[in-house]
Amino acid sequence: xxGASLLSLLVTVVxxxxxxxxxxxxxxxxxxxxxFGKVAMVLLCLAAVIYLIALLTGQAPMMRIT
Numbered sequence: 253x254x255g256a257s258l259l260s261l262l263v264t265v266v267x268x269x270x271x272x273x274x275x276x277x278x279x280x281x282x283x284x285x286x287x288f289g290k291v292a293m294v295l296l297c298l299a300a301v302i303y304l305i306a307l308l309t310g311q312a313p314m315m316r317i318t
Contacts (some may be wrong), residue, residue: 257314264314265308290296 279292306312 260314261307265304268300268303268307272296272303 275296276293279289279296282289283290303312307314
């Protein structure tokens with residue numbers, strides 16, 4: 253990997269982390285009934301882990317920095 257691709261990966265991970273953190277925070281603030289809130293949190297965590305794995309294996313698109 254070159255320096256530019258590592259920088260693109262870093263920027264993509266940081267932006268995805270901010271987005272997933274804000275969604276996690278929003279789900280915590282919204283008063284969902286108990287089973288729906290728990291299911292939403294689990295699905296959000298699962299989506300974040302799957303996206304991170306796909307990003308690190310090169311399957312997910314990264315932001316291009318030129």
